Amino acid sequence: MTAIRVTGLRKLFGAVPAVDDVSFEVESGSILTLLGPSGCGKTTTLRMIAGLERPDAGEVRVGDRVVTSAKEGLHVPPDKRRMGMVFQSYAIWPHMNVFENIAFPLRGKRLPAAEIREKVMTMLQSLGLEGLHDRPAPLLSGGQQQRVALGRALVGEPDVLLLDEPFSNLDARRRDEMRFELREVQARVGVTTIFITHDQSEAMILSDRVVVMNAGRIVQEGTPEAIYQRPSTQFVMEFLGQVDQVSARVATAPDGSSRARVVGVDDIEVPLDGSHSWRHDDEVVLMLRSAAVQVRAANGAGGWRGRVLSRIYLGERTEYVVGVGTARIRAFGPTTDLHDEGALVQLDFPPDAIRIWPAARLAEKTREE
Amino acid sequence: MATAEGSIGRREGPISRLGRRRSLQLEAMLPLALTALVAALVIYPMGMVVFGTFWSAAPGQPGTLTLENWAAVLSDSATFEVLLYTLAIAIPRTLLALVLATAFAWCIARTNAPCKTLLEGLLVFMFLLPELPWVLAWMLLGAPNVGLLNQWLGALVPGGEGLINVYSYGGLIVLGAARSAPVLFLFILPALLAMDATLEEAARMAGASAWRTLWRINFPLLLPALLASGILSFVVAMESFEIPQLLGTPASIFVFTTRIYDLAYGGHVANFGAAMVLALILLALTGSLIVVQWRLLCGRSYTTVSGRGFKAQPLDLGSGRWIAFGVIFAFFVVFGALPFIVLLLNSFMELSGFISWEMLTTEHWRNALGRDEVLKSIMDTLMVGVAAATLGVVISVLISYVVTRTGWRGRKALDLMAWGPWAIPGLVMSLGFLWAFVWLPIYGTLWVVVLALVARGLPVASRFFTSTMVQLSAELEESARIHGGSWLRTFLRIWLPLLRPAVVGAWILLFVIAVRILDVVVLLAGSGVHMLSVDIFLWTVTGRQEAASVLALIQTALVVVGCVGVRLLSHRALQQSVH
Numbered sequence: 049m050t051a052i053r054v055t056g057l058r059k060l061f062g063a064v065p066a067v068d069d070v071s072f073e074v075e076s077g078s079i080l081t082l083l084g085p086s087g088c089g090k091t092t093t094l095r096m097i098a099g100l101e102r103p104d105a106g107e108v109r110v111g112d113r114v115v116t117s118a119k120e121g122l123h124v125p126p127d128k129r130r131m132g133m134v135f136q137s138y139a140i141w142p143h144m145n146v147f148e149n150i151a152f153p154l155r156g157k158r159l160p161a162a163e164i165r166e167k168v169m170t171m172l173q174s175l176g177l178e179g180l181h182d183r184p185a186p187l188l189s190g191g192q193q194q195r196v197a198l199g200r201a202l203v204g205e206p207d208v209l210l211l212d213e214p215f216s217n218l219d220a221r222r223r224d225e226m227r228f229e230l231r232e233v234q235a236r237v238g239v240t241t242i243f244i245t246h247d248q249s250e251a252m253i254l255s256d257r258v259v260v261m262n263a264g265r266i267v268q269e270g271t272p273e274a275i276y277q278r279p280s281t282q283f284v285m286e287f288l289g290q291v292d293q294v295s296a297r298v299a300t301a302p303d304g305s306s307r308a309r310v311v312g313v314d315d316i317e318v319p320l321d322g323s324h325s326w327r328h329d330d331e332v333v334l335m336l337r338s339a340a341v342q343v344r345a346a347n348g349a350g351g352w353r354g355r356v357l358s359r360i361y362l363g364e365r366t367e368y369v370v371g372v373g374t375a376r377i378r379a380f381g382p383t384t385d386l387h388d389e390g391a392l393v394q395l396d397f398p399p400d401a402i403r404i405w406p407a408a409r410l411a412e413k414t415r416e417e
Numbered sequence: 418m419a420t421a422e423g424s425i426g427r428r429e430g431p432i433s434r435l436g437r438r439r440s441l442q443l444e445a446m447l448p449l450a451l452t453a454l455v456a457a458l459v460i461y462p463m464g465m466v467v468f469g470t471f472w473s474a475a476p477g478q479p480g481t482l483t484l485e486n487w488a489a490v491l492s493d494s495a496t497f498e499v500l501l502y503t504l505a506i507a508i509p510r511t512l513l514a515l516v517l518a519t520a521f522a523w524c525i526a527r528t529n530a531p532c533k534t535l536l537e538g539l540l541v542f543m544f545l546l547p548e549l550p551w552v553l554a555w556m557l558l559g560a561p562n563v564g565l566l567n568q569w570l571g572a573l574v575p576g577g578e579g580l581i582n583v584y585s586y587g588g589l590i591v592l593g594a595a596r597s598a599p600v601l602f603l604f605i606l607p608a609l610l611a612m613d614a615t616l617e618e619a620a621r622m623a624g625a626s627a628w629r630t631l632w633r634i635n636f637p638l639l640l641p642a643l644l645a646s647g648i649l650s651f652v653v654a655m656e657s658f659e660i661p662q663l664l665g666t667p668a669s670i671f672v673f674t675t676r677i678y679d680l681a682y683g684g685h686v687a688n689f690g691a692a693m694v695l696a697l698i699l700l701a702l703t704g705s706l707i708v709v710q711w712r713l714l715c716g717r718s719y720t721t722v723s724g725r726g727f728k729a730q731p732l733d734l735g736s737g738r739w740i741a742f743g744v745i746f747a748f749f750v751v752f753g754a755l756p757f758i759v760l761l762l763n764s765f766m767e768l769s770g771f772i773s774w775e776m777l778t779t780e781h782w783r784n785a786l787g788r789d790e791v792l793k794s795i796m797d798t799l800m801v802g803v804a805a806a807t808l809g810v811v812i813s814v815l816i817s818y819v820v821t822r823t824g825w826r827g828r829k830a831l832d833l834m835a836w837g838p839w840a841i842p843g844l845v846m847s848l849g850f851l852w853a854f855v856w857l858p859i860y861g862t863l864w865v866v867v868l869a870l871v872a873r874g875l876p877v878a879s880r881f882f883t884s885t886m887v888q889l890s891a892e893l894e895e896s897a898r899i900h901g902g903s904w905l906r907t908f909l910r911i912w913l914p915l916l917r918p919a920v921v922g923a924w925i926l927l928f929v930i931a932v933r934i935l936d937v938v939v940l941l942a943g944s945g946v947h948m949l950s951v952d953i954f955l956w957t958v959t960g961r962q963e964a965a966s967v968l969a970l971i972q973t974a975l976v977v978v979g980c981v982g983v984r985l986l987s988h989r990a991l992q993q994s995v996h
Contacts, residue, residue: 100618126621138620145639152633153623197619204624 057106086260099126132201153204312373329409339400462849469693488688518601544599547933550969554756559583656842805870813878824950843936
C-alpha cells in the first residue's frame with residue numbers, strides 16, 4: 049500500500065529551482081531515503097512534505113489525504129499532518145526537561161495526565177533513557193538529544209516519520225549504534241519513514257528504497273542493491289563509493305563487437321555493452337569501484353597489470369595505488385604478502401565493478417538532452 | 418588615526434631612535450595609565466557624590482562633614498513619596514513599552530507584514546531623534562485645552578478639547594513608553610531573529626498550533642532577553658530627566674531626578690546635601706538593577722546544537738498584515754513625525770501654539786540666528802561634540818585593546834569601570850562632575866563638559882570596539898610582531914586600519930550623544946559654556962519657547978545629519994547604544 053505519494057514537487061528560491069519535478073512513492077511501513085550531496089534539494093523536499101515550506105508546484109498525499117497541492121492552493125499546516133520529525137539539530141527545547149520535551153505532542157492532544165506519564169515513561173524506557181526524565185535539555189549529550197528527539201517524534205504515534213540527517217551531529221561510534229537502533233525501532237513501530245542523508249553507507253544500511261538526488265532533481269531510484277550495482281549515471285556511481293577513472297578509446301574487435309581499450313596500455317580491453325551507441329575511436333571513461341579491486345602478484349601476461357606507486361597500511365588491510373598506463377587505480381590487498389613500491393602487480397575485480405561511460409564532453413551533452 | 422597617534426605621543430613622549438625600548442615601556446605603561454584615567458572619569462566623580470552627601474555646603478563652598486543630610490532626607494516623608502512616584506511611573510512605562518516593542522519586533526521578524534525594512538528603519542529613526550525637542554513639541558501638542566491636539570479634537574467632537582493632558586501621570590507614562598519602545602525594539606529584534614527556527618518547527622511537527630507554539634516555545638525562549646532589556650528600560654525610565662522635568666514638575670509630580678534638580682537648583686533655598694543623598698540612593702537603585710541585568714545576560718545558557726539555519730517561514734497574518742503595518746506606521750506618525758513637523762511649523766508662527774497661514778513669520782528664526790549667544794551655543798556644542806567624540810574613541814579603542822588583547826591582570830577591573838556609566842543616571846553624573854571639578858581651574862570651561870561626555874560614552878564605544886576586536890584573530894597582531902613591528906607600530910598599522918569602520922561609526926555615535934544629551938551636562942554648562950540642549954531647556958523653563966523651538970530644530974538637524982552618517986556606515990552601532 050502506498051503511504052506517501054509525492055508528485056511533481058517544485059520549489060523556486062528566487063528564479064533558481066531548488067527542487068524540480070520530484071515525484072516518488074513510499075510504501076506503507078517502509079523506509080525511503082533521499083540521498084544526495086548538500087544543496088541537492090533533499091532537505092527542501094522533506095520540508096515540503098512536512099508542511100514547513102510551500103511548494104511552487106506539485107502535490108503531496110499521505111494515505112488518501114492530500115496535504116499539499118500547489119494547484120489547488122491547499123496547504124495543511126504542519127501540526128495537522130500527523131507526522132513526527134527529527135531535525136538535524138534535534139531542536140530539543142532548551143527550556144524544558146526531557147519529560148516535557150517528549151510529552152509535548154501528547155499534551156497537545158489533551159490526554160489525561162496519567163496516560164501521558166505512562167506513554168512518556170514507556171518511550172523513555174524503549175530508548176534507554178530511563179532515569180533521565182527530569183534532566184534539563186541543555187545538559188544532554190548529543191546521543192541523548194538524538195534519542196529524545198526520536199522519542200518526541202514517535203510518542204504521538206504519527207502516520208509518517210521524517211528524519212533530517214539525524215546522525216550528522218554524532219561521533220562515528222554513536223552513529224553506528226544509532227543506525228541499527230533506529231532500524232529496529234522503526235521496524236517495531238512500523239511507521240512509514242522518509243530519511244535524509246548525504247552518507248551513502250547510512251542509506252544502504254537503513255533504506256528499503258533509495259532516491260538519489262542531484263541539483264534539485266531525482267537521478268535514480270531503486271533498492272540499495274540495484275542502485276549500487278547498476279548506477280544509471282556517473283554521478284550516482286561516484287556518489288555511492290570511491291571510484292577511479294581510466295581513459296580509454298572505443299576499438300572494434302575482429303568479430304565486429306566494440307571494446308574499450310585503455311589509453312597507453314594496448315593489451316587491456318573491456319567489452320562494451322549496448323547501453324550506448326559506441327563509435328570507433330570515441331573517448332570513453334572506465335569507472336572502477338576501488339572497494340572491489342584486489343591486488344595480487346603478477347603472474348603471466350595480459351589483463352590489468354601495473355606497478356605499485358604507493359602503499360598504505362590500514363591495519364585490517366593494505367591500500368595500494370597502482371599505475372596502469374597513465375591512470376592511478378586504488379586497490380586493496382591483505383596485510384600479509386605485501387608488494388613493494390615499483391613491484392609489478394595484477395588487479396582482479398568482478399566484471400560489475402567496472403562501468404563505462406562516454407567521456408566528459410559527450411556525457412555533458414547527453415545530460416543536457 | 419591622527420588623533421590616536423597624537424594622544425599616545427602626548428602621554429608617552431615622542432618615539433625616538435630608542436623606539437624599541439620606549440615602545441616596550443609604552444606597552445607596559447598603557448594599561449596603568451588607562452586605568453588611572455578611567456578611574457578619574459568614573460570612580461572619582463562617584464566618590465565625590467558619596468562625599469557630597471556628608472558635606473554641609475554646596476560644592477566648592479566651605480563647610481563641615483555632617484550626617485545632617487542623611488538624617489533630613491531619611492526622616493522626610495517626601496523622600497518615600499518620590500520613590501513611590503518614580504516606581505509608579507517607571508513600572509507602567511516599561512511594561513507598556515515592552516508590550517509595544519515585542520509586538521513590533523514580532524511583526525517585523527516573524528510575520529509577513531508588508532514593508533518590513535521601511536518599518537524597521539522608521540523605528541530606528543525614532544530611537545535616534547533627540548528627546549528634548551520632542552518633549553517641547555508635546556508641550557505644544559498636548560497642553561490641556563489649548564494644546565494643538567486638543568484644538569483639533571475639539572473641532573471634531575464637542576468637548577474633545579479636554580481629552581488630552583500631557584502634564585499628568587498618564588502623559589508621563591504614555592510619552593515615556595513611546596520613547597522607550599523603539600529602544601526596546603532594537604534589543605528584542607535581534608533576539609527574535611537569532612532564535613533557532615527549528616525549535617518552532619519541531620513544535621509544529623509535534624502537533625502544536627501556531628498559537629500554542631508561540632506561548633509554549635517562543636515566549637519562554639525569549640523570556641531572558643525580554644527580562645534583560647526590560648530591566649535596562651526600567652533603569653532608563655528611572656533616570657529619565659527631560660520628560661518628568663518639563664511635563665511632570667508643572668503638575669507637581671516629582672520623581673528622583675526632578676526632585677534632585679529641584680533641591681539643587683530649584684526655586685527653594687538650595688539644599689545640596691539632600692540632593693546628593695537622593696542622588697546616591699538613585700545610583701544605588703540603578704546600579705544594583707544593572708548588575709542584575711548583567712547577570713541575566715551572562716547566565717543565558719540556552720545554546721543547543723545549531724542546525725543549518727533555515728530561516729523560519731514568516732507567519733501569514735492574512736489581511737491582518739495591513740493592520741500590523743498600519744499600527745506600526747501610525748505609531749511612527751504620531752510619536753515620530755508629528756512632533757517634529759509641529760515644532761517646525763510652530764517656529765514660523767507669530768504666536769506659539771497656534772498654526773495658521775495668517776501668522777506666518779520668519780521673525781523667530783531671524784531673531785535667533787542674529788543673536789551672538791545662539792551662535793556661541795551652536796559653536797560650543799559642535800566643539801564639545803567633536804572633542805568628546807575624538808577623545809572617547811581614542812580611550813575606548815585603547816580600553817578594548819587592553820581588555821581583549823592583553824593578559825594584563827587588571828583588565829577585568831578596567832572593563833568593569835568602563836561599563837560602569839551604564840548604571841549612572843545622567844543627572845547623578847552631572848552632580849559628580851560638578852563636585853569633582855568645581856575646585857579645579859578647568860571648571861567652567863568646555864573641558865569639564867567634554868570629560869563628562871567622554872565618561873558617558875565609554876560603555877557605548879568600548880562595547881563597540883570589543884565586539885569588533887574579539888572577531889579579529891590574534892594572529893594578525895602576532896604576525897606583525899614577529900615580522901619586526903614594534904607594539905606601537907603594530908597598533909597603528911594593524912589594529913587601527915582594521916578597526917576603521919568601527920572607529921568612524923563610534924565617533925559619529927558619540928558626537929550625536931554629545932549633541933543631544935541634556936542630563937549629563939545640565940549642571941556643567943552654564944555661565945562660561947553654552948550647550949544647545951541646556952539652552953533649549955533653560956529658555957523653555959523661563960518662557961522663551963519660540964527661541965527654544967528654533968534651537969531645538971537646529972539640534973535636531975545636527976543629530977539627524979549625524980545619524981544618517983551612522984546609518985550609512987554601520988548598522989550595528991545603533992543596536993548597541995541606548996541613550
